[in-house]
Amino acid sequence: MFDYATLRVIWWALLGTLFIGFAIMDGFDFGVAGLLKVLGRNNEERLVLIEGIEATWEGNQVWFILAGGATFAAWPMLYAVSFSGMYLAIFLVLLGFILRPVGFNFRGKVHDPRWASLWDWVLVASGVVVMLISGVAFGNLFLGLPFRFDDDLRMTWQGGLFDLLHPFALLAGLVSLSMLLAHGACWAALKADEVLAARAVKMARWLTLIYAVLYVTAGIWLGYRIPGYAISGAALVEGVSNPLFKQVALGGTWFASYLQYPLFWIAPALAFASAIGVQLLVGRRSVAGFIASSLMVGSTIASAGFALFPFLMPSSLDPRSSLTVWDASSSHGTLSLMLGATALFLPIVIIYTSWVYRVMRGRVTLAQIRAAHGGY
């Protein structure tokens, strides 16, 4: 139906969509979890916050599972290189994903303050670790990662966990953390009891401000200090998926694709506008505030993805080994089939997810919590 190049671009966009879907849908769960001890000052308040995400976090987490599965199916090399290369960082993220479901389920099973507090800390830690490391990993993409392929396309990686902690990558981690905490605060402003909601509004405003400053700093840093990668000569957009068939030059700017496709500027502009939107709306119209923070999350990720285009994962060790949209995808057949499956099922997913949110709508109040749990 589509030619190979078009399918690759579609799958690049879908990959972005799925990760943005994850960041928006599960990002606020992680944000609320990260703020659990700050926003909720006692057990009852923390129960309000947890109850506000309890019915839906599990479905939201599937965005991540799906994004991972789709990367495996549509970009197998990206999946293989990123997960094995950043082994220990990914393992920490995995621990976050392992501990969270049991944290939500087990926390309320025993009526004891120490028990509740233990699982609260587990939820906070899993939230902060996942938000921070995701950002650090994304930041590292701009710096290039130390891998190369041999002729069998077996990848080797030179570096460990601490090599990922470049100052720019740490900044990207903080952008991610502040952005998703702000997003979580916007959810709490929408969902929690009035007292808590007022506190969440204040928190959302501060966090959005911090995010905006960090985001702009990161943008300037990226533009002036971080050399970009570019494919030398004409890209073989219809070529076979073998990264070694191209040459890559280093030294340009990561803003090259913005110069080439000026429409890309919509993303950073929208990110900035939504941050202002959060400031203006979160206190008055909490639904609009949450939509603004969702747009902020989505457009921030999109702006980073646009800057990388057509790169998915540049290699600092052997630039030729870099993974790009044109040479790291699945076969034409698999991309077509997966596109069909996504086009069929994703709308259905969105329909029943909306239904569930409608069923579970409304604020969670302290009075409800007291009635249902007697304090725990």
Next chain:
Amino acid sequence: MIIDTDVVTLSRLQFAMTALYHFLFVPLTLGLVWMLAVMEAVYVMTGREVWKRMVQFWGVLFGINFAMGVATGVTMEFQFGMNWAYYSHYVGDIFGAPLAIEGLMAFFLEGTLVGVFFMGWDRISRVKHLLVTCFLALATSLSAVWILIANAWMQHPVGAAFNAQTMRMEVTSFSDVVFNPVAQAKFVHTVSGGYVLGSMFVLSISAWYLLRGRNVDFAKRSMTVAASFGLAAALSVVVLGDTSGYTVSQNQKMKLAAIEAMWHTEPAPAPFTLFGLPDVQERTTHLAVRIPWVMGLIGTHSTDETMPGIAELVDTAKGRIGEGVKAYDAMLMLRQDKNNTQAQATLAAHDQDMGYALLLKRYVDDPRKATPADIQKAADSTIPNVPVLFWAFRIMVGCGIYFIALFALAFWKASKRELTKHRWFLKLALWSLPLPWLAIEMGWIVAEYGRQPWAIEGVLPTALGVSSVSSGQVLTSIGGFVLFYTALAIVDVWLMLKFTRKGPDGLGIWPHNGTIATAGH
């Protein structure tokens, strides 16, 4: 390219540990959720409160188990990329698709509805809630369909071909992948195994209440559901396990020969070895007690087809290694010049055996330079661990036959309304609780350990599939898994026991005196 054997061993150990652990929870989810759906359907149809309370009580235990299943399932999805990077690259074009579709079609539905199942009782109508439960059950089974399609492809890789340009397998027919006969046999067998476990779980815990005289009415009804559901499931797991055996014999002859410790081809129809001590060194089975004909009938569904023995299969492997080296050579020539038509033809003729050349990589860097001794070693390496398979299979089958007997007995007692008549029966039901787990884990060992040395049967040796990580990194993650999984296991078992002890009466789901009127709600 040098494969670090420590990394291979550690990665395999980690995969086996985490998969076996994950597989403690998933089958229970698979089985229990359908029992919840059945109970809730009865509630909606009859309007009798006791059935709703049954859904709510078993739902609590289901919820604890479900959380563990979700938590440990994420590991499986991460692990292919983390520890099996070359595998992910080499077969991701085919293997990734069913995993992604599982997420889209099944896990999304499951994850989204589970919250409404627990928190939606007062928010939606009875019929809508029943629909949620049924879709939740359907989603868990659909999830199993896609995971087993992926797994079946590892056992019987159809609909794919090697591409020398991209150095990987690529899909040629997705419908062959989806309608893989192994996938169908595996799905029915695995899901039935889960139903047996779910039934045993309800049967055993109910028996415990009856032994203590607690929640009598509640437990009897639960037991009746478990007995009927369990009998159907136990029959299906064994009968369809036979189909599974038949499919194995068609495409994994070595696995079947190892299960049977059949060192040499037997005259048809081959006997079944009931008991024996397989001796790997001598390649013989001591003290064998054999039942004539049975294996031949199961394996070939005929009386005149022979089933090849291990020694004969090693000879076949040796031949395929030779053919595979030709494919490997052609692949290297194509790397120099992709338009070399002669090499293209050679590769096309021998690419079915390419994987056998890769077996040599454990012994020699360049398979083309392999000595006859290397080839012999590689051919011998196609023999899986015979004693382990032999015993794992027998334990599994023994359990399966026992389940039929136990559930038939329970069913008979339930229909005669004398479930509480004999304490020995209740005790038997209680102490049978661990057996389905044992059988299920043994089944995993037969299927996965029995496929070794292959990650993808005949296509990719397990040792080549690993990532280029250090053994220190894998040791770190193994340490983390041991630590966290042990802690979670302790908490999980403790919570399960706590809520079982509390019971429907202690949780306020069911009144102490057994009459619903005072329960209030």
